Amino acid sequence: MNWLTNLVRPKFQQLVRTRDVPDNLWTKCPACGHMIFHKELDKNARLCSHCGHHMRLPVERRLAMLFDNGEFERIELPKVPLDPLKFRDEKRYTDRLKDAQSKTGEKDAIIVAHGRMGGINTVVAAFNFAFMGGSMGPAVGEGLVAAAELAVLQEAPLIVIPASGGARMQEGILSLMQMPRTTIAVDKVKEKGLPYFVLLTDPTTGGVSASFAMLGDVTLAEPGAVIGFAGARVIETTIRETLPEGFQRAEYLLDHGMVDMVVPRHEVRDTLIRLIDLLMNPRQSAIVLPLPAPGRPDGAPEVPPPPGPGVQPPPPAEAAGPEPTSGG
Amino acid sequence: MQFLEFEKPIAELEGKIEELRHLHDGNGVKVRDGDEAAGEIDLADDIARLREKVQKQLKATYAKLTPWQKTQVARHPLRPHGLDVIHGLVEDFTPLAGDRAFAEDRAIVGGLGRFNGRTVMVMAHEKGRDTDTRLTHNFGMAKPEGYRKAIRLMRLAERFGVPVITLVDTAGAYPGVEAEERGQAEAIARAIETCLDIRVPLVTAVIGEGGSGGAIALAAANRVLMFEHAIYSVISPEGCAGILWRSGEAAQQAAEALRLTAQDLLKLGVIDAVVPEPLGGAHRTPDEAIANLGLAIEENLKPLLDREAGVLRAERRDKFLAMGRVAA
Numbered sequence: 004m005n006w007l008t009n010l011v012r013p014k015f016q017q018l019v020r021t022r023d024v025p026d027n028l029w030t031k032c033p034a035c036g037h038m039i040f041h042k043e044l045d046k047n048a049r050l051c052s053h054c055g056h057h058m059r060l061p062v063e064r065r066l067a068m069l070f071d072n073g074e075f076e077r078i079e080l081p082k083v084p085l086d087p088l089k090f091r092d093e094k095r096y097t098d099r100l101k102d103a104q105s106k107t108g109e110k111d112a113i114i115v116a117h118g119r120m121g122g123i124n125t126v127v128a129a130f131n132f133a134f135m136g137g138s139m140g141p142a143v144g145e146g147l148v149a150a151a152e153l154a155v156l157q158e159a160p161l162i163v164i165p166a167s168g169g170a171r172m173q174e175g176i177l178s179l180m181q182m183p184r185t186t187i188a189v190d191k192v193k194e195k196g197l198p199y200f201v202l203l204t205d206p207t208t209g210g211v212s213a214s215f216a217m218l219g220d221v222t223l224a225e226p227g228a229v230i231g232f233a234g235a236r237v238i239e240t241t242i243r244e245t246l247p248e249g250f251q252r253a254e255y256l257l258d259h260g261m262v263d264m265v266v267p268r269h270e271v272r273d274t275l276i277r278l279i280d281l282l283m284n285p286r287q288s289a290i291v292l293p294l295p296a297p298g299r300p301d302g303a304p305e306v307p308p309p310p311g312p313g314v315q316p317p318p319p320a321e322a323a324g325p326e327p328t329s330g331g
Numbered sequence: 332m333q334f335l336e337f338e339k340p341i342a343e344l345e346g347k348i349e350e351l352r353h354l355h356d357g358n359g360v361k362v363r364d365g366d367e368a369a370g371e372i373d374l375a376d377d378i379a380r381l382r383e384k385v386q387k388q389l390k391a392t393y394a395k396l397t398p399w400q401k402t403q404v405a406r407h408p409l410r411p412h413g414l415d416v417i418h419g420l421v422e423d424f425t426p427l428a429g430d431r432a433f434a435e436d437r438a439i440v441g442g443l444g445r446f447n448g449r450t451v452m453v454m455a456h457e458k459g460r461d462t463d464t465r466l467t468h469n470f471g472m473a474k475p476e477g478y479r480k481a482i483r484l485m486r487l488a489e490r491f492g493v494p495v496i497t498l499v500d501t502a503g504a505y506p507g508v509e510a511e512e513r514g515q516a517e518a519i520a521r522a523i524e525t526c527l528d529i530r531v532p533l534v535t536a537v538i539g540e541g542g543s544g545g546a547i548a549l550a551a552a553n554r555v556l557m558f559e560h561a562i563y564s565v566i567s568p569e570g571c572a573g574i575l576w577r578s579g580e581a582a583q584q585a586a587e588a589l590r591l592t593a594q595d596l597l598k599l600g601v602i603d604a605v606v607p608e609p610l611g612g613a614h615r616t617p618d619e620a621i622a623n624l625g626l627a628i629e630e631n632l633k634p635l636l637d638r639e640a641g642v643l644r645a646e647r648r649d650k651f652l653a654m655g656r657v658a659a
């Protein structure tokens with residue numbers, strides 16, 4: 004029955020996906036080895052309660068954490084030709100694509116959404132690492148072009164959140180062409196005098212890092228995120244160089260002048276809102292605050308962010324600016 | 332002559348010709364066309380017949396090279412390199428060095444000169460020819476300073492309204508610790524951005540290997556040409572095989588799946604023209620190959636010279652934005 008399948012199926016898939024969890028009630032922190040109960044991990048936006056290690060965050064959750072009240076509207080991804088290369092390795096690309104689609108319930112590895120952040124209309128394009136490693140092919144490129152065009156149309160800032168191993172091999176040269184295409188896209192936003200922010204999350208490598216991801220007006224990175232062009236293994240094996248401590252981690256990039264700041268997950272939203280406000284409202288702050296803290300669903304108690312070196316949460320008043328908050 | 336694996340039958344024929352010539356010369360008789368002195372006709376005829384056979388064999392082999400064979404040809408050690416092309420086509424070539432920030436990277440050579448009488452800025456990957464020059468040029472694998480030099484030279488060309496010609500021949504950007512430290516990803520991203528931004532004509536020719544991000548950094552051009560047996564890909568066939576087939580031995584299959592030949596890329600709309608190579612590949616008669624390339628560059632550059640600066644830029648960007656889209 005059609006109406007039933009259409010209506011119930013997504014919910015059912017959701018159910019199936021959550022049912023996977025019991026096999027895996029405890030998650031071992033890859034950084035400190037601490038065992039964390041999955042509910043606790045989810046409540047804490049997938050930060051290790053023991054050492055503060057940032058584990059990968061599902062993309063929907065990330066969007067909910069960014070927007071006011073966790074509310075946002077997604078836009079349909081533009082259509083792209085299916086499997087233009089007729090690529091097959093040990094498996095057909097079309098099959099891999101279908102698998103990824105049924106596993107994630109998404110069409111491709113990017114979500115484009117818009118909504119309010121601090122009351123200011125904002126466009127966000129976020130990569131879905133669960134979809135073929137967040138790899139960038141024409142669909143992702145088109146998503147970024149659409150996001151940029153939407154930002155220009157709405158005169159909104161653009162935030163892009165990569166989480167990607169790089170270009171999608173199965174779409175060959177057309178994936179490589181997304182490097183110039185996405186560069187043009189984000190330049191459109193900049194040309195309109197709108198700010199373009201990048202939040203680098205784990206991992207951001209290859210063709211994704213070497214295009215739009217490194218062209219932000221302001222670039223944030225999550226603690227510990229792997230960010231770089233060449234894979235560490237490639238460097239080790241082909242060049243036989245020993246890799247320095249913390250190589251290609253967010254903090255390493257900060258020290259080498261490649262990002263503006265390393266921001267713990269729970270401070271990302273406030274930091275972005277403050278930056279948007281500073282750049283979009285140079286004469287007077289227009290942030291609409293206070294807002295309920297998003298991303299901590301089910302009335303879960305707030306877990307304080309783990310103390311990180313050199314990172315201090317801003318006092319609440321700072322985000323609002325010196326001016327009294329107003330409706331616009 | 333250095334022969335490739337699949338050129339074995341040709342190598343054998345050439346070997347026989349050498350032998351006969353030796354025999355001929357050993358008799359104290361010089362081989363001359365149309366020499367009808369007694370006792371020489373047989374040998375001369377034999378040689379002529381064998382030469383014809385070689386030509387036929389070459390024609391047959393090179394008319395249907397597999398993508399993997401093309402990969403070998405594109406990497407042939409005697410293939411004309413960036414500097415060969417520059418010296419063959421550009422008069423008064425005046426090399427310019429350095430990124431003004433860190434170092435001179437000789438993996439990318441560049442400078443001013445005259446192409447068919449007009450001033451141009453020409454840049455090329457140079458792989459080097461022997462151990463010494465290979466080390467000098469780092470096998471044509473550029474570091475951030477190489478891309479930053481390219482950016483500087485493109486901006487210089489723009490200031491004087493001088494067209495830019497880039498010649499691509501690289502296995503890829505250098506995967507090393509210092510390259511990452513100094514922002515390989517950012518340097519490539521900015522180079523792509525600059526290619527797409529400059530208000531002077533930009534013509535690119537992929538002359539050998541177009542290796543991923545390291546190639547597109549110089550190749551987001553108004554017109555992209557490719558030698559008949561050059562390759563251009565998002566990843567090397569070996570790299571792709573290692574990841575998708577989990578075996579480097581599947582490189583042959585990966586080369587086919589990736590559609591990395593000039594003929595395939597023309598069909599996909601990623602390049603604008605294929606430049607014919609002399610019979611048996613550019614490495615057999617480099618001068619002829621370089622002359623062909625000169626004609627093709629002239630043909631593609633000339634119509635761009637009268638274009639208004641803003642139009643040149645807009646057309647370049649529109650071309651890349653339209654790439655790989657669903658036909659409207």
Ligand SMILES: [Zn+2]
Binds near residue numbers: 035036051052055056
């Ligand atoms: Zn931990």
